[in-house]
Amino acid sequence: MSELRTRMIDDMTLRGMAAKTRDSYVRAVAQLAVYYHRSPDRISDREVQTYLLHLMRERKLSWSSCNVAVHGLRFFYHQTLGREKPRFHIPGPRKPSKLPEILSQEEVARLFSNTRLPRHRVLLMTAYAAGLRVSELVHLRVRDIDSDRMTIRVEQGKGAQDRYTLLSPRLLEELRSYWQLERPSPWLFPTRRGKAPQPMNYGTAERIYVAAKHRASIAKAGNIHALRHAFATHLLESGTDLHTIQRLLGHHHISSTMRYLHLARKNVTDRTSPLDLLELPESLGH
Numbered sequence: 230m231s232e233l234r235t236r237m238i239d240d241m242t243l244r245g246m247a248a249k250t251r252d253s254y255v256r257a258v259a260q261l262a263v264y265y266h267r268s269p270d271r272i273s274d275r276e277v278q279t280y281l282l283h284l285m286r287e288r289k290l291s292w293s294s295c296n297v298a299v300h301g302l303r304f305f306y307h308q309t310l311g312r313e314k315p316r317f318h319i320p321g322p323r324k325p326s327k328l329p330e331i332l333s334q335e336e337v338a339r340l341f342s343n344t345r346l347p348r349h350r351v352l353l354m355t356a357y358a359a360g361l362r363v364s365e366l367v368h369l370r371v372r373d374i375d376s377d378r379m380t381i382r383v384e385q386g387k388g389a390q391d392r393y394t395l396l397s398p399r400l401l402e403e404l405r406s407y408w409q410l411e412r413p414s415p416w417l418f419p420t421r422r423g424k425a426p427q428p429m430n431y432g433t434a435e436r437i438y439v440a441a442k443h444r445a446s447i448a449k450a451g452n453i454h455a456l457r458h459a460f461a462t463h464l465l466e467s468g469t470d471l472h473t474i475q476r477l478l479g480h481h482h483i484s485s486t487m488r489y490l491h492l493a494r495k496n497v498t499d500r501t502s503p504l505d506l507l508e509l510p511e512s513l514g515h
Contacts, residue, residue, distance in 0.1 A: 355400060381393065381395070
């Protein structure tokens with residue numbers, strides 16, 4: 230499906246869809262074609278519905294995985310092939326979405342102190358101090374760090390939007406020490422593989438977080454995205470208003486930010502960056 234794949238990727242790119250979303254949607258169509266052993270443009274809506282039931286009943290995929298497949302297949306048949314809006318669907322999730330478990334400030338500090346390499350510590354500190362998605366974190370460039378304005382530029386975040394977020398004085402100090410040690414360029418966190426400079430992949434960032442969490446004996450559920458949740462919750466607890474947090478997180482709708490109202494446990498007036506509120510051990514100094 231090379232020609233169809235190219236058309237679909239072009240359609241998604243024109244709509245400003247994130248690379249991770251594009252990959253997931255293309256994978257959904259490719260797996261459908263493999264299942265029926267023929268080109269996806271020769272597969273009917275009824276057959277797609279049968280395939281989705283197979284994912285749920287036989288393969289027992291999670292609702293979220295099936296939902297990604299639905300959206301990817303809908304996009305392909307409606308946007309790329311130009312068919313009428315498909316009617317295939319899956320039932321809604323049986324359980325309401327759960328609120329994430331929020332890391333405390335003590336747990337975040339413990340996480341940082343249990344990284345094995347300076348670049349790993351700085352990676353996790355940046356995710357937390359700037360409230361970044363993992364896709365935004367690994368695609369940071371050195372030039373995105375603006376020490377004059379004390380901001381970090383997030384280029385083409387979710388929804389193909391640029392934004393600025395906080396640059397903590399403590400994080401700036403850590404980043405400068407890291408740069409002196411490793412001189413990364415142009416990516417702030419480049420991969421160790423290959424000759425041409427490439428950004429670190431999502432899986433590597435996730436493994437760094439999981440390993441540090443394990444060594445820190447943190448039992449709370451969640452992946453590296455938990456640092457973004459902690460950033461927002463700790464800002465809210467320190468008295469930062471919702472609209473400011475919305476802007477820093479890059480949320481299009483305030484309702485996405487309001488979920489943190491259910492997670493915050495206190496309300497004080499200090500508006501310091503969340504990283505600067507942490508009690509870090511002296512071993513993290515320079």
